Amino acid sequence: MSEREHRSGFVTLIGRPNVGKSTLLNCLVGQKVAIISDKPQTTRHQIRSILTLPEAQVVFVDTPGVHKPRHLLGEYMVKAALETLKEVDLIIFILEAHRPFGPGDNYILERLREVKTPVIACLNKIDLIRKEQLLPLIDELRHKHQFVAIVPVSALTGENVDRLLTVIIENLPPGPQYYPPGTVSDQPERVVIAELIREKVFQLTREELPHGVAVMVEEMVPRTKDLLYIRAVVFAERESHKGILIGQGGQMLKKIGQLAREEIEALFGQRVYLDLWVKVKPNWRRNEAFLRQVGYTPE
Numbered sequence: 001m002s003e004r005e006h007r008s009g010f011v012t013l014i015g016r017p018n019v020g021k022s023t024l025l026n027c028l029v030g031q032k033v034a035i036i037s038d039k040p041q042t043t044r045h046q047i048r049s050i051l052t053l054p055e056a057q058v059v060f061v062d063t064p065g066v067h068k069p070r071h072l073l074g075e076y077m078v079k080a081a082l083e084t085l086k087e088v089d090l091i092i093f094i095l096e097a098h099r100p101f102g103p104g105d106n107y108i109l110e111r112l113r114e115v116k117t118p119v120i121a122c123l124n125k126i127d128l129i130r131k132e133q134l135l136p137l138i139d140e141l142r143h144k145h146q147f148v149a150i151v152p153v154s155a156l157t158g159e160n161v162d163r164l165l166t167v168i169i170e171n172l173p174p175g176p177q178y179y180p181p182g183t184v185s186d187q188p189e190r191v192v193i194a195e196l197i198r199e200k201v202f203q204l205t206r207e208e209l210p211h212g213v214a215v216m217v218e219e220m221v222p223r224t225k226d227l228l229y230i231r232a233v234v235f236a237e238r239e240s241h242k243g244i245l246i247g248q249g250g251q252m253l254k255k256i257g258q259l260a261r262e263e264i265e266a267l268f269g270q271r272v273y274l275d276l277w278v279k280v281k282p283n284w285r286r287n288e289a290f291l292r293q294v295g296y297t298p299e
């Protein structure tokens, strides 16, 4: 096979919640599109980021954390993740270097054994361990599965991420550019905006509201030549949560809106008026019709 041959393919990142999938994706693609939070299971949408290089195009599909289903949303996430595994050209199984291989990792490994897709094991967070701890970890992994490669990285500092990218490209099939250069995500703008708002909610209300909000962008229209009007609703599960989201004298909602607006403006290069509302929707996570409406279903 000629070295110059263009390569392309779909690559999925999989790993327990909180292993650093979103951070790694952002590090590889170099633009903030996937939502990042230090709370587990914040990636509910399949977010595709696209890296276009002269020699290759890598289309990343970020999967939700695989875990045992606890409620309806959990089942969707697991189903979406497993479907993704079969369809892609390459899987990156992310593990944490500073935590022992646990039952959660094993559960994923069992799923990986059910598919024929090649797998790269990526040992993330190597900044949290000593160098001499690394080789035994790599050795342990080598005995667990026929990985096409085992690559240690730190998604936070960027250490060895270039090596990971090289290995990814080496393991992609020859193929065309699927998307025009310059495309970084094929998510609809409304989804990206809703994710950004949800990220701000997580950041500012982290202790009080672990998983209880959904965000829907209801309207998005240009008001003038350089002003985009966006109306979005933050759905809380309980009245008490609504109070937390609004805050004393509306201060919390104002702060969420301000931070989200600044990022949306930076992302779209346009002035934005963000009209943010809070509504209560009891048990929204078990409401199938609602989940579909806000886009939390597998494709």
Ligand SMILES: Nc1nc2c(ncn2[C@@H]2O[C@H](COP(=O)(O)OP(=O)(O)OP(=O)(O)O)[C@@H](O)[C@H]2O)c(=O)[nH]1
Pocket (backbone or CB within 6 Å): 015, 016, 017, 018, 019, 020, 021, 022, 023, 024, 035, 036, 037, 038, 039, 040, 041, 042, 043, 064, 065, 124, 125, 126, 127, 128, 153, 154, 155, 156, 157
């Ligand atoms: N020290 C260290 N922390 C990291 C590294 N990569 C990610 N993190 C942190 O780990 C936490 C989780 O990272 P995310 O990228 O949100 O993890 P995720 O796997 O996408 O999480 P889910 O969306 O919940 O599945 C964040 O606090 C990150 O800053 C790393 O290489 N080193």
